[in-house]
Amino acid sequence: MKKLFLTLMVSIITCAIAQAQTSLVATLSHEGSATAYYGAEALTNAVGAAQNGDVITLSSGSFNAPTIVKSITVRGAGMAVSEKGGLPTIITGNINVGTDNVSLEGLYINETLTISGYTNSNLSVVKCRMNTLSYSGAGNAYNNRFIHCKIASGVYTYANASLTMANCVICNPGGNGRYNISNSVLLYNGGTYSPSTMRNSSISNSLIYCSSNDSKYASSVVLINNVGNGDVLWANSTLTSNATVEDFFSLFKDFDGTYTDDTTFELSTAGAAYLGANDMEVGIYGGSLPFDPVPTNPQITKAKVAAKSSADGKLSIELEVNGANH
Numbered sequence: 001m002k003k004l005f006l007t008l009m010v011s012i013i014t015c016a017i018a019q020a021q022t023s024l025v026a027t028l029s030h031e032g033s034a035t036a037y038y039g040a041e042a043l044t045n046a047v048g049a050a051q052n053g054d055v056i057t058l059s060s061g062s063f064n065a066p067t068i069v070k071s072i073t074v075r076g077a078g079m080a081v082s083e084k085g086g087l088p089t090i091i092t093g094n095i096n097v098g099t100d101n102v103s104l105e106g107l108y109i110n111e112t113l114t115i116s117g118y119t120n121s122n123l124s125v126v127k128c129r130m131n132t133l134s135y136s137g138a139g140n141a142y143n144n145r146f147i148h149c150k151i152a153s154g155v156y157t158y159a160n161a162s163l164t165m166a167n168c169v170i171c172n173p174g175g176n177g178r179y180n181i182s183n184s185v186l187l188y189n190g191g192t193y194s195p196s197t198m199r200n201s202s203i204s205n206s207l208i209y210c211s212s213n214d215s216k217y218a219s220s221v222v223l224i225n226n227v228g229n230g231d232v233l234w235a236n237s238t239l240t241s242n243a244t245v246e247d248f249f250s251l252f253k254d255f256d257g258t259y260t261d262d263t264t265f266e267l268s269t270a271g272a273a274y275l276g277a278n279d280m281e282v283g284i285y286g287g288s289l290p291f292d293p294v295p296t297n298p299q300i301t302k303a304k305v306a307a308k309s310s311a312d313g314k315l316s317i318e319l320e321v322n323g324a325n326h
Contacts, residue, residue: 065093076106106295205276
């Protein structure tokens with residue numbers, strides 16, 4: 001928790017205070033100016049008014065999902081209730097991203113994030129939860145990055161799509177896209193895709209559970225320092241230092257085979273015994289980017305405004321800001 005003492009113009013103060021309230025607000029930042037939109041359609045309206053390079057910041061609450069065809073950044077208050085009691089930003093419906101260079105952070109998407117269009121590159125999705133990640137006509141979607149995300153149902157990709165996924169929980173990833181997955185938890189629990197549908201991909205330092213007894217990765221999948229259940233996963237793949245565990249659930253403190261948003265996927269003592277590269281633990285809390293659901297952008301939790309403005313029309317305000325430590 002930090003305290004910032006700022007002297008701001010009255011127009012900027014108005015937007016900052018609006019963000020600190022509990023009402024639904026989307027603040028659009030464009031070339032140094034800020035405009036606030038209110039209500040369930042606030043995000044859609046802000047996206048409609050935005051230009052390439054703009055940033056939209058959302059309060060907690062439920063917003064209707066937009067279609068994004070501009071290269072913008074959308075930042076929410078988080079995908080879960082924070083330790084400080086902060087509420088998430090919920091996106092109701094399907095978000096459709098149809099252009100390059102879009103950034104999403106701190107959102108709970110209760111349905112599908114769809115990547116559409118024949119080319120769609122440099123998408124960044126950080127600390128977001130979505131039900132499904134789907135590629136629709138995005139055959140050449142390059143360099144899409146997912147960090148600290150949770151995908152509750154499935155991932156559906158095209159052959160030329162490339163995805164980097166780090167420190168994520170991913171249910172039923174499949175299709176012919178090229179995955180580069182590290183320090184994650186992969187759960188194949190009866191969805192459309194099984195491990196055998198993945199091609200030309202690499203998975204490292206991850207925990208992989210499959211409920212099927214006959215699903216194995218294909219020969220074009222490189223597997224390094226992973227832990228899987230039994231022997232159902234390893235086939236003709238390129239294998240390096242992978243391990244099999246009969247009692248897979250014993251690796252976790254709170255996972256029993258069924259995905260829930262509240263499951264932490266923290267390792268038990270048994271799970272912590274398995275180390276990946278650089279002697280760091282496998283799973284979402286290992287590697288160089290240990291999982292943390294708190295958005296990197298500061299969240300305004302309290303605003304105190306001076307009683308009077310100065311002679312030149314400025315006000316002094318004290319903002320209490322809660323944000324991630326990194």
